[in-house]
Amino acid sequence: MSDDTVNVIDELFAVIEDRKANLPEDSYTASLFTHEKGENAVLEKLGEETTELILAAKDDDREELAHESADIVYHLLVLLSMKEMDVDDLRAELAKRR
Numbered sequence: 001m002s003d004d005t006v007n008v009i010d011e012l013f014a015v016i017e018d019r020k021a022n023l024p025e026d027s028y029t030a031s032l033f034t035h036e037k038g039e040n041a042v043l044e045k046l047g048e049e050t051t052e053l054i055l056a057a058k059d060d061d062r063e064e065l066a067h068e069s070a071d072i073v074y075h076l077l078v079l080l081s082m083k084e085m086d087v088d089d090l091r092a093e094l095a096k097r098r
């Protein structure tokens with residue numbers, strides 16, 4: 001994995017944190033933080049996208065698999081932010097398993 005690929009995750013997380021702090025009206029991310037369903041909105045998205053990921057894998061559709069993987073990573077980062085966690089928590093957990 002290139003440094004750019006790693007950085008894009010950190011950069012995306014920084015954007016998510018910014019949206020959480022500033023709640024711009026036109027932001028999908030902000031709408032997840034203010035959703036009437038609370039955290040269930042992002043949890044439902046993760047459930048739906050996991051199903052879509054499974055279907056893409058079963059179809060051997062690599063383009064769709066990458067698309068759904070990105071949707072899941074994005075919504076996972078939103079969830080971590082909602083729980084006052086961050087990418088370092090994920091990195092630390094993965095590193096513990098080496």
Ligand SMILES: N=c1c2ncn([C@@H]3O[C@H](COP(=O)(O)OP(=O)(O)OP(=O)(O)O)[C@@H](O)[C@H]3O)c2ncn1[C@@H]1O[C@H](COP(=O)(O)O)[C@@H](O)[C@H]1O
Nearest residue numbers: 012015019026027028029030045049052068070071074075
């Ligand atoms: N990475 C994402 C990202 N991934 C997914 N989504 C949104 O998540 C929603 C996914 O829901 P759905 O699966 O129902 O949408 P869909 O387009 O039908 O997707 P599929 O069914 O094809 O999987 C869509 O509205 C997408 O726009 C994202 N929205 C934002 N980001 C990032 O967050 C940044 C800030 O975005 P805003 O908060 O909107 O400013 C953007 O610059 C992006 O980098």
